[in-house]
Amino acid sequence: MRHQRREFLKLMGVGGAFTLLPLDIARAASQPTIEDRAVYIAASAKDNAGETDDYYVSAFNASGRILFEQALPGRGHDIGLRPNHVDVAAVERRPGLYGLILDRHTGDVRAKLHCPEDRRFYGHAIYSNDGRFLYITENDFDHARGVVSVWDAQDGYRRVAEFDSFGTGPHELHLMPGGDQLVIANGGLHTHPDQDGRTPLNIASMEPNLSIIDRHSGTLIHQAALKADWHQLSIRHLDVAANGTIAAGFQYQGEITDQVPLVGIWRPGGEIRPIEAPDTVQYRMRQYCGSVRFDASGEVFGISCPRGGLVTFWNAKSNDFLTHIAAPDGCGLAATDHAGEFVGTSGLGNSWRMDAIRRKRVELPDDSHKSLHWDNHLRRIVA
């Protein structure tokens, strides 16, 4: 995190990055404050007088003040951050056709990615640590096969390779510590653009898994699945701690009343360990997890449950439930510098600072963030 901060300041100082900043921030450059920096970025939407929503990538500062809104051609999902660079990748949610590379400070479009005709983007992207390659989860829908595409950022974002995700319906992916491996949540759901691209076509036979591949060769290194009884638990979102522990959130495709775990911890080489909250909280999670995010310490992780309007917090060391905080329609989560602290965003427009240790929730003071519906995932840009 400190390293990223140094790199960011270096960019600000020697890379000519000021020319990319919004005018009002550039004018204030002589005395930049932390509130002036675009520290959080996410896909968002705005009501359009009863018509289809307008979609954006938006950034806000630590106070919640919106710094820019860049219009998107369709609904976004997550944002991939290019290390030590202004680029961020906004990939359309499934079944996505576009990807935009934006300037993280202004929202300006720097490059466009087009999905091949026989593939659809699934909303998540991640860069290699050196910033050269962008990896995107995709659906090879005619073969009910998940793939990870590779795009060369140093070559105009040319699509240079495609790897098997070793499952169906790949969704979120992350780099493992060391940066040479990718962990992919294969949700197990087959969809096809001819049937709206979102309706699951294989609930009875779905087989979700977590897979780790070599990002250079695409070779499968580790794979784990839940027990067969829980095959309808779609493993959709994950985060990775610095020690390689993977936290995953599930979305259940079975009955509302079935008692199933919704959270798992995986240490590659072992089994996925399911963990549950007390019944009253577990029930309020409504069989559906949204974002997963580790805190700055790597010991606590948060999992948002937008259908239940909760953010749940868990201890990765003891594999225990910690606490929960109500967050109506809350989904986006990003860690702050403080152990156990997160910023969360909501589809209702709220943004909060949440403390999992002290069980506190404070709304960000600037009301401008309330003008948008914040989408599923939130990313922090600077330390």
Add this chain to the structure above:
Amino acid sequence: MSIQFWRNTLLSTTAAMFVGFSAPVAQADIPDENYQAILSHLLTEVVPPKLDAFHDATSDLADTIGEFCRDTDTDGLKDVQGAFHSAMDIWQEIQPWRMGPMVANGRDQHIEYWPDKHGTAKRQFRKLVFNKPAVYTDPIKLSEGSAALQGFPALEEVLFDDKHAKQLINADEDGIYLCQYGTAIATNLQTISGELRDEWPEFAQAMSNAGPDSMDYPTAKFAATDLYRALHEGLLIISSQKLGRPLGESEKDGKASRAESETSKRSLRNVEHNLIGLFAIYDGKWGDVGEEGMGLASLIDSSLLDRSFRLNWQTVQDRLSELPTSVGELLEQPDGYAKLSDFAGQIDFLTSLVENDVGGNTKLGGGFNSLDGD
């Protein structure tokens, strides 16, 4: 029969009412006080007397089976079966209110372990009767054991299965054990219903006092979402599980034994009581407690829409009253499968009204992320 069929059929009874509000009208935000009034009414005034009634019914059940076991005879068994039905009736009204103390520590499953997809209860019950472990005749030890062996379905097996009923009356070795075991279950249900009654007020208070400092319920609107969800999910469960499971994939696949409480021949009577408890969420009146129009209905800004919803709900209840009390009896009729399928279509139509009309007008129907599915 499809939802579309029932949409057309039911709507035709109220078509005139819909004239004039077919186009959605933009509504102002509903003040939080309006949600707070509903929470306060339903959770602190309407539910507690029903939890009292449930506890009274399980206490009566425990007393009745205790009395029967001292001197077993056919009339005594009928009395116990009657007490079972009374307790089950009120439980089925409470069952859809899945929130707080209802689900704490697996309480709803301990009261009634259902659906039982893998036939766990039957399997464990057979083993229990064969081995006759003494611990299952002690209500406290029973409560620490398998959920499948400690609630209504297990007691139903004791009281209503023909073979077990004969054993009870004959008071043979199996009958004596079943009597002791049945008494332990009824006592356990009495204890659980007492805990539920005792824990409810604190939960109701927390919901009713929603506010920005609460880490559980930051607004009354957010708290009221749990009421809307109970109404919505209650209908979904009737359709997908209580009716959907016995219906199966096709008429050939239909199977009454997959229905709830089929041994006591009351699977559709359960649905009848579910609908009473669910409608209380909308209406605010539940039998002789509460007040009409003080539930979610108080947020509906159109008397026509409200009347239409009530009429459609009543139509479904009327239809159910024409059917036998169990899926098994219905499926024995030549057109039984079609009738059950029709009725499931009516429930699905009510679900669509809840989603579109109630969810939309109360603004409790779901948000940008909660409806997303990614």
